[in-house]
Amino acid sequence: MARLKSPVQRIIASTTTAVVVLSLVSCSxxxxxxxxxxxxxxxxxxxxxxxxxxxxxxxxxxxxxxxxxxxxxxxxxxxxxxxxxxxxxxxxxxxxxxxxxxxxxxxxxxxxxxxxxxxxxxxxxxxxxxxxxxxxxxxxxxxxxxxxxxxxxxxxxxxxxxxxxxxxxxxxxxxxxxxxxxxxxxxxxxxxxxxxxxxxxxxxxxxxxxxxxxxxxxxxxxxxxxxxxxxxxxxxxxxxxxxxxxxxxxxxxxxxxxxxxxxxxxxxxxxxxxxxxxxxxxxxxxxxxxxxxxxxxxxxxxxxxxxxxxxxxxITTELPGGGGLVFPGRRMVALYGHPSGPALGAMGEQPAAEAVARVTELAQQYQPFDDQPVIPAFEVIATVASEYPGEDGNYSNEFAEEDLLEYVDAITNAGGYAVLDLQPGRANFLEQAKRYENLLKRPNVGLALDPEWKIGPDEQPMMRVGSAEAAEINEVSQWLADLVAENKLPQKAFVLHQFQTQMLQNREQIDTSHPELAFVLHADGHGAPGDKYATWNMLREGLSPDFFMAWKNFYDEDFPTFTPQQTYEEIDPRPWFVSYQ
Known part of the structure; x- marks a missing residue:
């Protein structure tokens, strides 16, 4: 299931009058x-x-x-x-x-x-x-x-x-x-x-x-x-x-x-x-x-x-679909990509307004199979791994917040949710996350970390599937949780991508105790159904119950691409977040 994407690319009754009799109670x-x-x-x-x-x-x-x-x-x-x-x-x-x-x-x-x-x-x-x-x-x-x-x-x-x-x-x-x-x-x-x-x-x-x-x-x-x-x-x-x-x-x-x-x-x-x-x-x-x-x-x-x-x-601000928790209470169906165009995923295949219409219609296809609201979403790549070192030498192109605003505004204004995705190259996840602090102060914008594109100081993207240590993940989650608390925001999605065990080193040491965050493990492998199921089951082994599971459907690299009904009724447990690339 290993894969490499383009380098530019989870009750009530009240008793009435109380009477104490017989010898049932030790004290009067x-x-x-x-x-x-x-x-x-x-x-x-x-x-x-x-x-x-x-x-x-x-x-x-x-x-x-x-x-x-x-x-x-x-x-x-x-x-x-x-x-x-x-x-x-x-x-x-x-x-x-x-x-x-x-x-x-x-x-x-x-x-x-x-x-x-x-x-x-x-x-x-x-x-x-x-x-x-x-x-x-x-x-x-x-x-x-x-x-x-x-x-x-x-x-x-x-x-x-x-x-x-x-x-x-x-x-x-x-x-x-x-x-x-x-x-x-x-x-x-x-x-x-x-x-x-x-x-x-x-x-x-x-x-x-x-x-x-x-x-x-x-x-x-x-x-x-x-x-x-x-x-x-x-x-x-x-x-x-x-x-x-x-x-x-x-x-x-x-x-x-x-x-x-x-x-x-x-x-x-x-x-x-x-x-x-x-x-x-x-x-x-x-x-x-x-x-x-x-x-x-x-x-x-x-x-x-x-x-x-x-x-x-x-904090009484409610998330799209109601309530103060990311999950449960709703599920999300997202288009993944970058505003620059179709090379990095389905979201950028059309202008922002058309992308909102597309993902909204897609979410509606899922709704008949779930009693909870199914919310449209975008997973917006904010930093893109690159084959070139760039001026800062970190092999990652960090886009300005204003470059992402059109798509973030479009989906959130339509009652949906946005997740900012980081592909850091040689950079640190935390330093990249801090670049988007203003966007992350919004109540309906979450954060995703993609260890596939986290490489060592002497490596380049596509040399191997990258990885991240639990300690680095914990640095980001602590910062994000503090941001949520200090700005009195509702709970925020914190998504970790994985399709190989080595991508998240010491995964059992990831601190999921922050009530400000909903921890999501995104199984984003592609291929035949049997391969995808094998990856899904492998990733769930030993996984903390604090994680909500997420699934990715690929238009061109799955054969076949799962239908909404298959995604919700054949995948166990049912994913809380489904993205399309």
Whole structure:
């Protein structure tokens, strides 16, 4: 797949009045409320939004969120609850000081959803024991001081109920068994896609008795006919005093169910970054320095989550298609090239206005295959590798910003996005990027680095496929992230081209932690479909999940050129950015 181009050329229910009864809670409701009332005064003070944010679209949400009274036992700032092995243990520790009852599921989505459905109704923590973490699950049952444990498709062979004075009840997996367990009638609700597991669990309501069932598998009923014992159903905990909880499709079923069993208000996001759109920002507005729980490590750290909330509230400029994130929320289809003409790609084959019309029509061909907006874009080559050293001796022609303006203005004025592409020759990526600082201060202009044309001090373009070290990439990303932050810009695309492993040296050391940037890996190899797929799969091996994948279609060097439908339906995962050359 090696190639050389011309040298000139990648969720919500709120519990009602909280009542604490029986022996389910280790500390009294009164103690929790007394502790929380001290925080209530602070929350009330913070409920008035700052004067600088008085015109924020999140003002009402901000005021409502910070006025929430939260028990002192919860962390005072945003906290991410990890969920190793999707066990639900960390969530159980966060929400439950103790519990008379626990529900434990075995392996299989059907068992997990059945356990979650029962746990929410019973107001009991839900743990997941697929057979690899029995010791940790047993330790959590001991910590909770549970007197009754319900096993749903689980075994826990090392749990000695006699020694621990704990009753074990085994669910038999049948509809009749569920009725005997709970003395309640459940209504079945199918879950049709894996991506909906956490969302469906987050929507469970203790008062609605819903049994979630995955459409692709079912619980295996037990063979014995023994009568199922009753599992205690307790009343609501003091969930109204829990922080707001956020979840996403990656959140674990047991963790989500445990939060709902406690009575926490779970707000579901399609992507674990509140800047996704205005609705997700409203979920967390005002909570950057206040109690907020996030279910799953996909949210990063509490500090990073707080930073994203702050940025989302401060920077309300939306990108084409809406929201403050480059991806997800939209996909892009781009023409690649240079304003000088057709030699460097499809974009320059026609004047700027005609190029906009062409790429807009191309993006529209993709739209029927995606529910997200498909945005037209240009990838504009700003510095062009050259076979001649030039006056500065760096084998790269750096074009002035004004030479690029016609095409950048045309696409951005049409509601699209522009990406400036650098082919540095012997130059440094950072020094070239700084030449285009004024253009990069625009909210809808991103940056691409092409290591193919990054050569050594004694080399010339086309002698070999170039490469760049992670350290140099990190210098540029740090500078660009700082530029975005200092100028209060929405997130910016940061694209790295690659079609050979050696092009990005020490790729695992590339720092993708900047919330100001959307990191995109652009697989721009050409050839037959089999070759392109092989390159695509090779580049994805060991790739940080922080990268969004991009794909390039060649008009003259692919045989055949993929159609829009093939590009979106046959490439896995579906590319977020597709360019044409």
């Amino acid at each position: 409701a009164d103690a929790d409320r007394e502790g929380a009332m001290g925080a209530a005064e602070v929350a009330t003070e913070g409920a008035s939004i700052s004067e600088s944010a008085s015109d924020s679209p999140y003002r009402e949400a901000h005021t409502e969120n910070v006025a929430r009274v939260v028990a002192e036992k919860f962390p005072s700032t945003p906290t991410v609850i990890g969920d190793a092995g999707y066990s639900g243990i960390a969530a159980s520790k966060m929400f439950f000081d103790s519990s008379d009852t626990v529900v434990v599921s075995g392996s299989g989505i059907a068992n997990e959803l059945r356990a979650a459905s029962i746990g929410v109704v019973a107001h009991a923590p839900v743990l997941h024991a697929p057979g690899t973490n029995d010791a940790e699950v047993i330790a959590e049952i001991d910590r909770l001081g549970a007197s009754t444990v319900l096993l749903v498709g689980a075994a826990l062979p090392n749990f000695d109920e006699n020694e621990k004075a704990t009753k074990i009840i085994q669910d038999n997996g049948t509809e009749e068994g569920l009725a005997h367990l709970t003395a309640l009638q459940f209504e079945t609700q199918n879950v049709d896609d894996v991506s909906d597991l956490a969302r469906s669990t987050a929507s469970l309501n203790a008062d609605a008795q819903t049994l979630l069932v995955p459409s692709w598998e079912s619980v295996t009923p037990m063979s014995n006919d023994a009568k199922v014992e009753a599992f205690p159903i307790h009343t609501k905990r003091d969930g109204e005093m829990a922080p707001i909880v956020i979840a996403s499709p990656e959140s674990g079923i047991s963790a989500v169910a445990t939060a709902r069993a406690y009575g926490a208000d779970i707000r579901f996001m399609d992507y674990p970054d509140p800047r996704l759109n205005s609705e997700t920002m409203k979920m967390v507005a005002g909570l950057a320095d206040r109690p907020l729980l996030a279910l799953g490590e996909q949210f990063g750290t509490g500090e990073l989550l707080a930073e994203k909330i702050e940025r989302g509230e401060e």
